[in-house]
Amino acid sequence: ETGVTQTPRHLVMGMTNKKSLKCEQHLGHNAMYWYKQSAKKPLELMFVYSLEERVENNSVPSRFSPECPNSSHLFLHLHTLQPEDSALYLCASSLQVPGDGDYGYTFGSGTRLTVV
Amino acid sequence: AQTVTQSQPEMSVQEAETVTLSCTYDTSESNYYLFWYKQPPSRQMILVIRQEAYKQQNATENRFSVNFQKAAKSFSLKISDSQLGDTAMYFCAFAPIYGNNRLAFGKGNQVVVIP
Numbered sequence A: 001e002t003g004v005t006q007t008p009r010h011l012v013m014g015m016t017n018k019k020s021l022k023c024e025q026h027l028g029h030n031a032m033y034w035y036k037q038s039a040k041k042p043l044e045l046m047f048v049y050s051l052e053e054r055v056e057n058n059s060v061p062s063r064f065s066p067e068c069p070n071s072s073h074l075f076l077h078l079h080t081l082q083p084e085d086s087a088l089y090l091c092a093s094s095l096q097v098p099g100d101g102d103y104g105y106t107f108g109s110g111t112r113l114t115v116v
Numbered sequence B: 001a002q003t004v005t006q007s008q009p010e011m012s013v014q015e016a017e018t019v020t021l022s023c024t025y026d027t028s029e030s031n032y033y034l035f036w037y038k039q040p041p042s043r044q045m046i047l048v049i050r051q052e053a054y055k056q057q058n059a060t061e062n063r064f065s066v067n068f069q070k071a072a073k074s075f076s077l078k079i080s081d082s083q084l085g086d087t088a089m090y091f092c093a094f095a096p097i098y099g100n101n102r103l104a105f106g107k108g109n110q111v112v113v114i115p
Helices: none
Strands: A004-008 A011-012 A018-026 A031-037 A043-052 A053-057 A064-070 A073-077 A087-094 A109-113 B003-005 B010-014 B020-022 B025-028 B031-038 B045-051 B062-069 B074-079 B088-096 B109-114
Touching: A004 A087, A004 B003, A004 B020, A004 B031, A011 A087, A011 B010, A011 B088, A018 A031, A018 A087, A043 A064, A053 A064, B003 B088, B020 B109, B025 B074, B031 B074, B045 B062, B074 B088
Parallel strands: A011 A109, B010 B109
Antiparallel strands: A004 A018, A018 A073, A031 A043, A031 A087, A043 A053, A064 A073, A087 A109, B003 B025, B020 B074, B031 B045, B031 B088, B062 B074, B088 B109
């Protein structure tokens, strides 16, 4: 475990379902991120939260809805997804401002999402 | 926007041998971080090594070392004495120090260590 915990590890959902992905970190980080990882593609940054405020939304469809209730928790609410949304969803955290030496993103193990 | 390019899709290496992964990037920033991340089949994205662009000395971390050529915008990773546990996807990543410090990733290199 790296300090970033994602649940569930696997999720299968129908196109009409509503589900949520959860991410939790207790590393003292104040920025959190959702990434989508599809086969044969670079990681795609979806959302960025800095100090619990959404600062970036990279043209993500509205069927993905993030929520950051505090600096330790991040959610991704899913509804009416499409089969092409099947992917590995990774959460990461970092310090908002790089300090000297130990800056970097810490990732969770991801949620493998399959939309049927 | 920054772009990161990794051009060797899959590489095989014998156990105990050395393998080098290449990475180039494009940026107008002068201060930034470069990273190599490893993603084994367990899916955990693990930080392997980090380089600050203002440091001329190449970073090393046990069997992992980098060759950082700032002028050429090149950042290669050398894995020495390869072990079976090194089998993974390796991602090169870039983050500017100031302003938008988002990580930009390359597409990844698959490394397979053969016994």
